[in-house]
Amino acid sequence: MSGYGHHGGSYLESKGSFWTNVVDWATTVDHKKIGVMYLFAIMTMFFFGGMAAIAVRLELLEPVRPIQDAAGAIVGVKGQLFGSSDAVSLEAGNNMYNVLFTLHGAIMVFMVIVPSVPASIGNFVLPLMLGAKDVAFPKLNLLSWYIYVVGSIFAVCSIILGGVDTGWTFYTPYSSSSWLGQPKVVLMVLAAFILGFSSILTGLNFVVTVHKLRAPGMGWFDMPLFVWGIYSSAIIQVLATPVIGITLLLLAFERFTRIGIFDPALGGDPVLFQHFFWFYSHPVVYVMILPGMAIISELIGVHAHKKIFGYKAVAFASLGIAGVSFIVWGHHMFTSMSETASMIFSGLTFLVAIPTAVKVFNWIATLYKGSISINAPMLYALIFLFTFSIGGLTGLPLGTLSTDLHLHDTYFVVAHFHYVMMGGTIMAIIGGIHHWWPKMFGKTYNEKQAMIAAVIVFIGFNVTFFTQFFMGTRGMPRRYASYVDEMQIWHHISTGGSLILLVGFLWHLFVLVQSLVAGRKAEKNPWGGLTLEWLADSPPEEHNFPHEPLVTHGPYDYESAVPYHWDPKDYPVPAENLKAAGAH
Amino acid sequence: MHTPSDMTPLFSLADGFWTRTWLRHPASTEVGRETDFMFIWLWWFCVIWFVGLMILMVIFVIKYRRKPGTIAPPSSSHNTPLEIVWTVIPSLFLVWIFFKGFYGYIDKIVAPGHAIDMNLTAFKWGWQINYPNGSETPTTGRVGFREIPVFYMPAKTPVRLKMQSKDVLHAFWVPDFRIKQDVVPNRLMTVWFEADGPNEKTTTRHEVVSKDSPEGKKRPDLVALSGAAYTEHLVFCAEYCGTEHSEMAAFIRVVEPSVYEAWHTAIGTPSDPIELGKRLFKTKCASCHTDDGSSSTGPTWKDLYGKTETLKDGSQVLVDDAYILESIFEPGAKIVKGYEKQNMTSFRGLLNPSQVQGILEYMKSISVHAPKSETPTQ
Amino acid sequence: MSTPHATNAASPTTAARWQRYVHGHHWRTQAEEFDGCKLGFWLFLATEVLLFGGIFCGYAIFRVLYPTAWAEGSSALDWKIGAFNTAVLLVSSYTMAMSIYCIQTNKISRARWNLAVTFLLGLAFVILKLALEYTPKWSGYFFVLDPALHHHESMIVEGKTAFFGLFQFVEGYGGKRPGMLFTYPFAVDPQVPVWWAIYYCGTAIHAAHVLIGMTLIARVWHLAGKGVYGPTYYAGVEITGLYWHLVDLIWIFLFPLLYLIH
Numbered sequence A: 001m002s003g004y005g006h007h008g009g010s011y012l013e014s015k016g017s018f019w020t021n022v023v024d025w026a027t028t029v030d031h032k033k034i035g036v037m038y039l040f041a042i043m044t045m046f047f048f049g050g051m052a053a054i055a056v057r058l059e060l061l062e063p064v065r066p067i068q069d070a071a072g073a074i075v076g077v078k079g080q081l082f083g084s085s086d087a088v089s090l091e092a093g094n095n096m097y098n099v100l101f102t103l104h105g106a107i108m109v110f111m112v113i114v115p116s117v118p119a120s121i122g123n124f125v126l127p128l129m130l131g132a133k134d135v136a137f138p139k140l141n142l143l144s145w146y147i148y149v150v151g152s153i154f155a156v157c158s159i160i161l162g163g164v165d166t167g168w169t170f171y172t173p174y175s176s177s178s179w180l181g182q183p184k185v186v187l188m189v190l191a192a193f194i195l196g197f198s199s200i201l202t203g204l205n206f207v208v209t210v211h212k213l214r215a216p217g218m219g220w221f222d223m224p225l226f227v228w229g230i231y232s233s234a235i236i237q238v239l240a241t242p243v244i245g246i247t248l249l250l251l252a253f254e255r256f257t258r259i260g261i262f263d264p265a266l267g268g269d270p271v272l273f274q275h276f277f278w279f280y281s282h283p284v285v286y287v288m289i290l291p292g293m294a295i296i297s298e299l300i301g302v303h304a305h306k307k308i309f310g311y312k313a314v315a316f317a318s319l320g321i322a323g324v325s326f327i328v329w330g331h332h333m334f335t336s337m338s339e340t341a342s343m344i345f346s347g348l349t350f351l352v353a354i355p356t357a358v359k360v361f362n363w364i365a366t367l368y369k370g371s372i373s374i375n376a377p378m379l380y381a382l383i384f385l386f387t388f389s390i391g392g393l394t395g396l397p398l399g400t401l402s403t404d405l406h407l408h409d410t411y412f413v414v415a416h417f418h419y420v421m422m423g424g425t426i427m428a429i430i431g432g433i434h435h436w437w438p439k440m441f442g443k444t445y446n447e448k449q450a451m452i453a454a455v456i457v458f459i460g461f462n463v464t465f466f467t468q469f470f471m472g473t474r475g476m477p478r479r480y481a482s483y484v485d486e487m488q489i490w491h492h493i494s495t496g497g498s499l500i501l502l503v504g505f506l507w508h509l510f511v512l513v514q515s516l517v518a519g520r521k522a523e524k525n526p527w528g529g530l531t532l533e534w535l536a537d538s539p540p541e542e543h544n545f546p547h548e549p550l551v552t553h554g555p556y557d558y559e560s561a562v563p564y565h566w567d568p569k570d571y572p573v574p575a576e577n578l579k580a581a582g583a584h
Numbered sequence B: 001m002h003t004p005s006d007m008t009p010l011f012s013l014a015d016g017f018w019t020r021t022w023l024r025h026p027a028s029t030e031v032g033r034e035t036d037f038m039f040i041w042l043w044w045f046c047v048i049w050f051v052g053l054m055i056l057m058v059i060f061v062i063k064y065r066r067k068p069g070t071i072a073p074p075s076s077s078h079n080t081p082l083e084i085v086w087t088v089i090p091s092l093f094l095v096w097i098f099f100k101g102f103y104g105y106i107d108k109i110v111a112p113g114h115a116i117d118m119n120l121t122a123f124k125w126g127w128q129i130n131y132p133n134g135s136e137t138p139t140t141g142r143v144g145f146r147e148i149p150v151f152y153m154p155a156k157t158p159v160r161l162k163m164q165s166k167d168v169l170h171a172f173w174v175p176d177f178r179i180k181q182d183v184v185p186n187r188l189m190t191v192w193f194e195a196d197g198p199n200e201k202t203t204t205r206h207e208v209v210s211k212d213s214p215e216g217k218k219r220p221d222l223v224a225l226s227g228a229a230y231t232e233h234l235v236f237c238a239e240y241c242g243t244e245h246s247e248m249a250a251f252i253r254v255v256e257p258s259v260y261e262a263w264h265t266a267i268g269t270p271s272d273p274i275e276l277g278k279r280l281f282k283t284k285c286a287s288c289h290t291d292d293g294s295s296s297t298g299p300t301w302k303d304l305y306g307k308t309e310t311l312k313d314g315s316q317v318l319v320d321d322a323y324i325l326e327s328i329f330e331p332g333a334k335i336v337k338g339y340e341k342q343n344m345t346s347f348r349g350l351l352n353p354s355q356v357q358g359i360l361e362y363m364k365s366i367s368v369h370a371p372k373s374e375t376p377t378q
Numbered sequence C: 001m002s003t004p005h006a007t008n009a010a011s012p013t014t015a016a017r018w019q020r021y022v023h024g025h026h027w028r029t030q031a032e033e034f035d036g037c038k039l040g041f042w043l044f045l046a047t048e049v050l051l052f053g054g055i056f057c058g059y060a061i062f063r064v065l066y067p068t069a070w071a072e073g074s075s076a077l078d079w080k081i082g083a084f085n086t087a088v089l090l091v092s093s094y095t096m097a098m099s100i101y102c103i104q105t106n107k108i109s110r111a112r113w114n115l116a117v118t119f120l121l122g123l124a125f126v127i128l129k130l131a132l133e134y135t136p137k138w139s140g141y142f143f144v145l146d147p148a149l150h151h152h153e154s155m156i157v158e159g160k161t162a163f164f165g166l167f168q169f170v171e172g173y174g175g176k177r178p179g180m181l182f183t184y185p186f187a188v189d190p191q192v193p194v195w196w197a198i199y200y201c202g203t204a205i206h207a208a209h210v211l212i213g214m215t216l217i218a219r220v221w222h223l224a225g226k227g228v229y230g231p232t233y234y235a236g237v238e239i240t241g242l243y244w245h246l247v248d249l250i251w252i253f254l255f256p257l258l259y260l261i262h
């Protein structure tokens, strides 16, 4: 019961000299600071992962072909960005390519997108939304961040030692016998294991926070949908991550001691590895998307100033997706499983599409008769609806058995998952960053510039990845350093698109840095939101709220409640609401 | 099996512009065309839902954009009948998609009883088929750096491949047939197809090789193919398998069954062992060895036989039959100096005695150190 | 079990540390904090169960695939050692539970004795595991008191001993160490190495958990000595206890699966 009453300064306030501040941040248990630290760590990794992606795209500009002299003898290699120019063999260049896409996939999955929303925005916003002073276990929260950093360092070490070329899926027996010596694969595998730990601890923290630290008056169905989404994905994090933990541990054991569990040369079973791997890695794609959807629910609710259509349906859809996600992993293995297993998993896969479809319908229905303001966050919500729908719908031909036999492990799959991950989660998180930016840093950003950047990203994204659908169906396998000549035109377009993307992201970076340096002071509630974080200062004070907040209205009751810190200029409110709500 | 003729009106949808855009051209197998139908059907399904939703979204955003000073009209925030309808309708569609996809899949997986069996071996990084008479294809084609095998297949005849992998996971994919199957070490995996015959649109013709020409005397298989039409399809490896995953390709050339029969007979072990050895060299060893003295991943075979080789530990060894056999079957046993970093895969179980003999004879024929007198003359 | 009181009445100067305990500022009451900690820890235990779930899954699948290898492998284990170790852990669970009870009833020194015994039993478990199970299997050296030794009396190599004569060498028994495929000279089924893979992974990961549990026990033993825990504040002991019971429980599953079912 302590802590309220004395008005602390903003959490960003300097504590003294530079070093005092460094120590303060490094030892902080404040969820807001930890969230910001995560945000920077994750964006840094996103930058590296993105650069690896650009390198991948540049390498794919040209198919790898021999250079022949007049007599027809092979004298060199063309089309290899990283091969040595005099090498007549493919080895150097191909290995470099394999390392690059593995690096790209592993960074993006384990270090960017899995922790992205929950650990950064979730950490910052979730306790505020619940009206709590912090997450349930603040020290554990800091520990998660350090574990994340240690895991990333492991990954970086394996890269410095020469990199790993197994693909992010680490399929055995390749991963237990690849040309790259043991230490690097084991390091990378342990990195993923450690990052999994961080993920488990964050998830666990959030589940307890949601159960125990809701403000007085906030029932389960008074929680913002953001909280529902984070809660559902936290459950998956807690229940699925240990399985990848044991899998990677066994894989490391296998590499160190040559015992046979997954490697057929030692008597093991590689398909078992696939089962274990996907038992985690399929649910984890919903760990990636549920928080993204959680953000979208907020963005649409707040910027359309309307109650989310079918609130309960959306909340239960989150839980439903979380539940079903545990039983569809086999759809990644249609080409290596029995017919019966394939049939079952295909059927279950379609089941998961239904709650997702329900959510999309609800979001669009929310726009109906709303009061929609178009700004960067809302633009991102709309981009999300566009790109994620494409990504999700292309999941259908993948879940369909007969077509997946053609599409499996082609660029169609690559396009599918970039549409859902990049077009879904990444778009959502960037939207979320803009939405909560004023709250996080107390500064406004340049709305117009941010919207231009969003449009560039949108165009670049579609140019890069829509072409990949065509490549895939027309016969381009994934993880190929080289390809048949007729594919080149598609690769050219795709690479061009990725450069547009790069420009778009740099533009964003510029807008955000500019806001930090020269932005105006932000209002407490710039968008007129009804959830509790808008009650706090921008940026919030150290213990979040001056008084314990009391919840008197639902998170989206625009029809009966008045936004915090209401300014009639910004958000007109019906007169009867004012009368009814009185307070704020 | 649902044949396209059951659903001609719908299927014509799949044979048009969108098939060509999405899939390059219709599949070359019956079951593949079923897949095409399914895919194009799904394409339209997705387009309709997607476009419908996006149109609504754009209309709402424009119509209900915030107007300064005005208040949004009250509207309901849920509607149970509507929510049930939009849950049930997509579900029904999905049930149909599931069953349709499942039947198409079963057609692709279960081979007819009378299919011809062949053995396919996948290895880093190549494919090898042992035809029913035990022989391998003598023909290779070129993609990029790689000399890749050309497999002849009979048209309109079901062929079942029994697949094994020597090392890691690979996957056998023929985009034109719309089939794909992983090849898992220590497991027997199968895949089957029944390809269309060569037709006017896709056909190329083999050169005419007369039986009496010098080429024809050496290569009865070319004589058998002389002037015959074929359709060519690429085979890819679709499961990541390391450095040359993207080079792991092959050609399938589909010819009329009668041509295939003649060819199959003709590739029965050639009479000349040197010819056999040369052929094996081209299909199996040329990715790492050369026969002209130039350098590559492994030591050149030119003038190898009979020479004294220095091993990595500095010891010397005479290259004779025994040493070569060991090198082929247990390549790790003696490593040649300067090649410590490279690995040769073992060919144990992949070469029969007459093939090994052929390789030895071929090596002798290109080596100055080899005792020429021993070469059989009759 | 009584729930801790929400407030502490004792005066700040004379009170023990547990009486002065102040809950985290972001919790409303100490009871709520305690509940939260327990919920969090139960979730953590769920992850541990799932972690071992992977091994049990592997066990089950390979058992179906290679029944004869499983029969052969498990018959090479001595159930008596396993049973003894089970007993050791069961007793330690009892002492662990006792220590929590003692803290709740403010018998701190008895609680510490119980904790110490729990720790020592854990240590005994690990030592038995190493000396009686791993060592002979790796090297062929048997601890002289190992009940399994008399099976191999005829093969004991006289004079070949290690560690001051405490270990005796049995000819032809020692499978190779991990790293060389576990090709036991006396293995018949070609898939037996897979059995050993599962055996070693399962027991080694379990043993690692025993060590972690022991560290936690040592920690609460130390803190209890400083008066940190008492009837109104004992979250640390409770949580350590939960962990220790889980470690125990997993062994209760491993033991019959590995040693008893052939």
Ligand code: HEA
Binding pocket: A169, A285, A286, A288, A289, A331, A332, A349, A350, A352, A353, A356, A357, A360, A361, A388, A389, A390, A391, A392, A393, A395, A396, A398, A399, A400, A404, A407, A408, A409, A413, A416, A417, A420, A421, A424, A425, B049, B050, B053, B090
């Ligand atoms: C954020 C991550 C994410 C998400 C949300 C999804 C969502 C889905 N995924 Fe995806 N998937 C991945 C990430 C993700 N996936 C990754 C990373 C891989 C590849 C891994 C690798 O191999 O490296 C993959 C691969 C993958 C495969 C394996 C392909 C193969 O390798 O052969 C399959 C197969 O079934 C599949 C299916 C689906 C389905 C059915 C959904 C569904 O949940 C989608 C549901 C959404 C919709 C349906 C769209 C929205 C709804 C509407 C617009 C309304 C109208 C809809 C209807 C009427 C149905 N995915």
Ligand code: HEA
Binding pocket: A043, A046, A047, A049, A050, A051, A053, A054, A056, A057, A101, A102, A104, A105, A106, A108, A109, A112, A113, A166, A167, A168, A169, A414, A418, A421, A422, A426, A430, A464, A478, A479, A480, A481, A498, A501, A502, A505, A506, A508, A509, A512
């Ligand atoms: C979150 C997941 C994620 C994201 C965002 C991306 C983003 C991109 N990916 Fe990714 N990709 C994967 C996950 C992801 N990828 C995975 C899992 C694989 C499979 C790997 C495997 O097979 O093992 C894969 C594989 C893959 C391939 C296939 C390789 C192959 O199979 O051979 C290709 C090829 O084009 C590709 C391209 C790209 C491109 C061009 C981007 C671009 O969108 C990247 C654009 C980003 C930038 C250019 C960074 C710029 C950032 C900044 C400047 C900082 C900005 C800061 C703020 C905005 C605050 N990716």
Ligand code: CUA
Binding pocket: B123, B125, B169, B170, B171, B237, B238, B239, B240, B241, B242, B245, B246, B248
């Ligand atoms: Cu073989 Cu990829």
Ligand SMILES: [Cu+2]
Binding pocket: A281, A282, A285, A328, A329, A331, A332
């Ligand atoms: Cu999946």
